[in-house]
Amino acid sequence: MPGIRKTAPDHRLSRLLVQEALVGLILLILSILCIDVQSVENRANGTWSLFPTGYEDSLFHPRMICTVVEAPGRACLKPIEGVILLTIAMNSEDQNQKQARTLWEEGVKHLVKGRFLTAVGLFNRSVAAHPTAEGYTYRGWAVSFLGMLDQAIRDCHLAIAVDPEFGNPYNDIGVYLMRQGQMDEAIDWLEKAKKAKRYDPKHFPYLNLGHIYLAKGEQMKALDEYMQALEIDPENEVALKAIGNMDMTVH
Numbered sequence: 630m631p632g633i634r635k636t637a638p639d640h641r642l643s644r645l646l647v648q649e650a651l652v653g654l655i656l657l658i659l660s661i662l663c664i665d666v667q668s669v670e671n672r673a674n675g676t677w678s679l680f681p682t683g684y685e686d687s688l689f690h691p692r693m694i695c696t697v698v699e700a701p702g703r704a705c706l707k708p709i710e711g712v713i714l715l716t717i718a719m720n721s722e723d724q725n726q727k728q729a730r731t732l733w734e735e736g737v738k739h740l741v742k743g744r745f746l747t748a749v750g751l752f753n754r755s756v757a758a759h760p761t762a763e764g765y766t767y768r769g770w771a772v773s774f775l776g777m778l779d780q781a782i783r784d785c786h787l788a789i790a791v792d793p794e795f796g797n798p799y800n801d802i803g804v805y806l807m808r809q810g811q812m813d814e815a816i817d818w819l820e821k822a823k824k825a826k827r828y829d830p831k832h833f834p835y836l837n838l839g840h841i842y843l844a845k846g847e848q849m850k851a852l853d854e855y856m857q858a859l860e861i862d863p864e865n866e867v868a869l870k871a872i873g874n875m876d877m878t879v880h
Contacts, residue, residue: 722759729759736767745774762792769801778805796828803837812841832861832868839871848875 736751752768755761769784782805785798799822806815815837822834839854852875855868862868 725759729755729761729764732758733761733764733767736771740767740771743774745771749775760787760791762788762795762798764788765791766795766798766801769798769805773801773805773808778809781805792827794826796822796825796831796834799825800828800834800837803834807837807841812845816841832858832865835861836865836867836871839868843871843875851875 732751732755736748736755739745739751740748748771749768752764752771756764756768765784765788769781769788772784773781782802785802785805788795788798799818803815803819803822806812806818819834819838819841822828823831835854835858839851839858842848842851842854852872855872858865858868
């Protein structure tokens with residue numbers, strides 16, 4: 630129409646808005662994935678490097694690079710599939726952990742029913758899917774019933790390597806050494822079991838130490854261990870029976 634001047638669209642502004650929207654979308658995806666992101670702008674070569682904190686030296690080393698392929702003002706971002714690979718790896722790891730847990734639980738069911746070989750097979754598959762302290766410890770427990778005490782001790786050492794705070798393998802090593810007649814060596818491991826941070830039946834090492842000291846004729850030390858076990862589990866029948874059978878007569 631006469632008297633009206635048409636204004637040409639500002640393509641540069643549009644491109645910049647698109648660029649900002651893409652960057653915002655990328656950061657939104659990363660925040661949804663709960664990734665702690667450090668953004669580093671490298672002005673020398675015109676790249677922005679986004680990588681999860683703590684993964685810089687890992688073998689997987691996931692990374693997303695947004696490369697500026699044209700001159701400033703006409704930039705276009707080329708996201709590389711690092712975040713997608715990271716998500717796949719995380720999901721795969723979760724699946725492995727779930728599978729390991731399921732196999733371990735099945736192994737425990739067979740173990741308590743005395744099906745030791747079946748239990749060992751399930752624990753083997755569990756630690757193959759995802760190594761855990763529980764998997765190695767319970768495999769050791771299973772093979773101990775088959776008389777394989779040295780293998781049971783090796784499995785406990787593997788469990789400790791996976792999680793040094795898990796108390797069961799320390800106690801179990803002590804028990805296997807007791808069964809081998811190595812009482813003095815067992816004491817050190819049972820003392821370590823007492824100090825473990827992640828250990829539910831914490832009275833077990835006290836009971837086992839009580840048995841050792843009783844066998845060695847050190848009755849007062851045995852009584853002290855049994856009393857400490859009762860502080861944790863006041864109605865423990867093993868400790869109560871052991872104390873009741875003691876000859877407390879002073880000669």
